[in-house]
Amino acid sequence: MKPEHEIRADYDRDTLVVYQAYSRNIAVPALAHGRFVEPFSFQRMTWIKPSFLWLMHRSQWAQKSGQEHILAIRITRRGWEQALASAVLSVYSAQAHRSKPEWADAFAKAPVHVQWDPERNIRGAALPHGSIQVGISRDLIRDYNENWIVEIRDLTPLVAKMRDLIRRGEVQAASRHLPPEKPYPVTSALGRHLLLGTS
Structure with a gap:
């Protein structure tokens, strides 16, 4: 049985993938530059999620207004862990x-906020373990954009393909396209204040 609070992500030795959904006027310039540029707002918190299926639920498989483009953003693990170390939970926990x-x-005072929401399966049903959402404030957002981002990829066509397969009842075929998310290792000191590993 999985812990209630566990980070699962697509990562390698140096980098980790997070997902965001945007409208065309933000996504297309970001893909062209490999970074976010205006009209992306650097004055508000941006939320990054390492769970592909949670974002599919949130964006309604890229059909929600303003979330029609799905981006896979590969960032440095150093940046990701800096965010976790600076984070405070969005709700009180004893x-x-x-x-x-x-x-x-x-x-x-925290430059990063963290909240736990129910993870989702490919059909959108809530699961009994959490999915982490990491909110980066405007104090850190330029560092995220300029120093953490390694690559931005457009997953919108893949998402459309998976969505169509699910609509046709071909869930197993759609599942073959899921990213290889696995438990992300954290130290006890890093994880304790975010409830990581707890149930």
Whole structure:
């Protein structure tokens, strides 16, 4: 049985893939430049997710307004772990903080927010373990954009193909295109304040 809180991702020795969904006017320039450029906003928090299926649920398989383009963004593990080390949970947990006031103060100052939502299967049903969402504030977003990003790929055609297969009832065929997500290793010190490994 999987822990309730566990990061699962497509990663190698140096990099990790996160997913974001955007409208055409943000996605197309990002793909052309290999970085985000205007009209992408550098003044608001951006949320990155290592779970492909959670983003499919969120974006309705690239059919939700403003989320028609699915991007796979390969970032450095160094940047990812910097984000985790700087993060505070978006809701209070007695396991991570001694008191609500302590948590509220840390949350207000944190450059990164983390929330856990139910992971999803390929049909969109909620699973009994969590999927991590990492919100990067405007204090770190330029570092993310300029120093963490290694590559941006357009998964929109693949998502459309998978969506069509699922509609036709060919779920097993669609599943063959899922990315190879596996548990991401974290130190106990890094994971404790984000509930990683807990149930």
